[in-house]
Amino acid sequence: MTTANDRRAASVNAPVRNSAKALRHAMSGLSGPEAMGWTGTVRPAGTPGDGQEVLILGAGVAGLTAAYELSMLGYRCTVLEAQNRVGGRNRTARNGDELYELDDSGAVTHTHTCAFDDDMYLNLGPGRIPYHHRRVLKYCRDFGVELEPYIMETTANRVRPPGAEVTWPNRRVANDTRGYIAAKLAETLVELDTFTGEMRHLLRVFGALDENGKYRGTTRSGYLAPPDIEAWPTPAPPLSFEDLVNSGFWKARFYQPVDYLWQATMFQPVGGMDHIVKALAREAKRAGATLVLGAEVLDIEIGEGGQGVHVRYRKGDDEFDADARYCVSNIPIPVLRDIHLTNFSDPFEQAINTINFEQTCKVGWQANRRFWEGDLGSWDDTEGIYGGISWTSHNITQLWYPSNDYFSDKGTLTGAYNFQEEAHTLGNLPPEERLELARKGAIELHPEFADESLVPNDKGVSIAWHKVPYQLGGWAAWKPHKENHKQAYKQLLQPEGIDAFFVTGDQISPLPGWQEGAMMSAHYVCQQILGIMPLTAPDEVAVPDSVALTQGLF
């Protein structure tokens, strides 16, 4: 275990000013710099792990992070991963990749093989990194994972609202709405004779209002026609406020980019998100961890008197046993639920039966020409879309354009990323029918999708995460106001046995569905094992709102 000196050394380098943590450390009887502990980014001096065995179940982002950090701290880590690749939901589809899902009977079925061209890829799981997700960014920097901007929104993106059979450009919807809202307010100020001074000036600039506070359109919404050497272009005529309001465009998640998690500047690894888990796995091994792929956990037993953990797993046709002082489980809760557990507490079993994982699907297309970037050979076409997302009330929910290799020939698009009922519907279709449905949604945004030689079916991919073996969903569907969710969240923060078995992953973090949450949870568990963080959770925990955190406010 760490010594006070170790902890002091770490805390001097990187003090943590986090009120919840400070409180918890005070509760734990520590105070002053010693209470600050390890930050997960500056390691305590030495190797407090002292060769103690840790079994890590699952080589997802949290499992790999824990394997790396604990190995660096002197623990002997073995990672058991059921699949033949690392990363879990961090998965990038490339040519030749095989996709499997569970069929109705629960049997693992090969659905299709990714047939992208050799230089193409698409992130099937996480696809972007917020600028404030410092853990992910730091591992990328430290491990040489090159990042490039992920463009969340361009004003050339489109929206197809639920209440209208139209497709509008982002810039018109955003700026006309903004203008009308400002003008509505100006109207009441005019009546009160208070449309004056700084407030008048602010509203005019905010909404692009005329001198009288009316909104009559603005070039913020784009031009009616391309600029001309002889005439300054007129603004695109404003959409009517009535049409905007009746369309319900915001329900198509139009304002998601305004939320903190999707604000600029976001990043993506050059060449695919899986470079992150490949780097984590490489560095964990370099630090001494052992990775066992294709190792499916069958039984987990907490030892006599709560001491240590015994795990039985299958690899190929054989079964193996493993024992360890600590066990860190990165297994998704719905998967853990189906594993035979022995000597676990009732509240723990209750907790893992409480929380479900969200249904979510993605579809990927390869287009043989980047038609959405427009035809640079024509003056007419001012509609180049470079990255960002178009939103639609169609089942596909959203269409992502590539934030890489602009102006090149080919490109891949995320042709659907949906949730809950929409994902249920899409996921229940066989792969070829998923593509058919996704193509219909895409055609409503871009008629070019009707051309199957441009966007070929045989290069389409799809994934229903809730049907993927060893995953069974996108993320924990936490609901903050449910009493049993509070109980479950608190329970899963605490180890089983005598600090023997720990749950980790974005599933037990304030950022469900985000790699930062997975890393944060891994660091938390490392701190518990180090003895820096208490093993009992505080009475009051805040349960994350998984819908808001994965889809914004709408």
Next chain:
Amino acid sequence: MTTANDRRAASVNAPVRNSAKALRHAMSGLSGPEAMGWTGTVRPAGTPGDGQEVLILGAGVAGLTAAYELSMLGYRCTVLEAQNRVGGRNRTARNGDELYELDDSGAVTHTHTCAFDDDMYLNLGPGRIPYHHRRVLKYCRDFGVELEPYIMETTANRVRPPGAEVTWPNRRVANDTRGYIAAKLAETLVELDTFTGEMRHLLRVFGALDENGKYRGTTRSGYLAPPDIEAWPTPAPPLSFEDLVNSGFWKARFYQPVDYLWQATMFQPVGGMDHIVKALAREAKRAGATLVLGAEVLDIEIGEGGQGVHVRYRKGDDEFDADARYCVSNIPIPVLRDIHLTNFSDPFEQAINTINFEQTCKVGWQANRRFWEGDLGSWDDTEGIYGGISWTSHNITQLWYPSNDYFSDKGTLTGAYNFQEEAHTLGNLPPEERLELARKGAIELHPEFADESLVPNDKGVSIAWHKVPYQLGGWAAWKPHKENHKQAYKQLLQPEGIDAFFVTGDQISPLPGWQEGAMMSAHYVCQQILGIMPLTAPDEVAVPDSVALTQGLF
């Protein structure tokens, strides 16, 4: 000249649906496809130029574009450029670059030498390309100029408003203002009992309002403290609406990124904006154009009966004469004004005496650590700034962060980009005092600027474009409502003599200060020379609003 067949061939490839142009073609007696003409991006078949001589004065963006296009059309082009480099205001500062300005007596003076490290650069002129500037994008793609996203705005950027000695993050100012404006409107709707239905839902999502239509803060404005595994973070407490309104933050051009010209996704050439003019020069030469550097034009004389042009220029200690059928002048109007002109019309002389160029300065810094990107080693620091602009009411007006080489060690920043009076003040200082003033403005945004070992003075650069020889300003300061500006704009669209002398550049385009305007103007002049576009301007021309087009609405 072009034949009807040539024009038809071009028009079939790329029809132009531009109402002003269609009208003008109809006026010119052409109709149908023939009226559509050359688009500047698909060339007529053959070489209608037939070896006729064209003298192009100035190797700025428009001059180089005209040289390339006319050479490809079979004209024999010679470009006379006064400076020893191409590009004009398209200039990228690198190690060893010498900067010159005119002193009070009008003498050319060496101000300083750029001392950036070898791998560093900064764009002193144009620094970004809107996604709808299709000409610039097309030349970049065709000529292999690699582009990367230019980030105009991140919500981590800062604003220091005129009415408050504070520095706020963009996300708080943007989202709190948005919330309060929506809430103000909701308040009046509540009073009218109409805060219901779709309108209520829209306002709640637009402004992040509570059930009653109140704005109480939102995580859109960021977190009060970094997220914690045990507690969902509380939103940053909202700024007060009163403070926001009184601060006048929007006067610091905070909403410039909302305007069409600065909307995402913008681009910049990898490695410096001057890659564009280097590529244009290379391709113009490849197409047969001759470039003469260091050739200062002294006299321009239109020939007998308006036929042809005679130019006298100095190169080194010698003077030379050149004659041509056509002359295309990319010389900035304030510079042209000082050249001896013979046989030009009175309205032309009046026009070039009417329009002035804007004063504008830039300052560039090299920082030896990218402190604005934050310290990834600490959980505390969620404030990484990756690209974008911080706005301030200080003389420097704005601070640009690099949109390239994120997460690397060093970086260059645009430490001032100002206009009019502010540029006058800054430009009147000697270079070392400009840096001193710019540093003060930067410290108000980032205290780290006080550390001269981090941001060394001897690696600072500055430029006052209005004092740069052969430039004398940033762009034509057109004012749309001035009658004499309308006269001048119209006059400068028309050639002098018998289609002998043409003015080109962003200075006579709807996009002053933008490279797209320069290219648009070059294409226009090419069309006039080709006989596709009439030589007389329409009675009514729209004069661009240079302030709005370079600085947005504020």
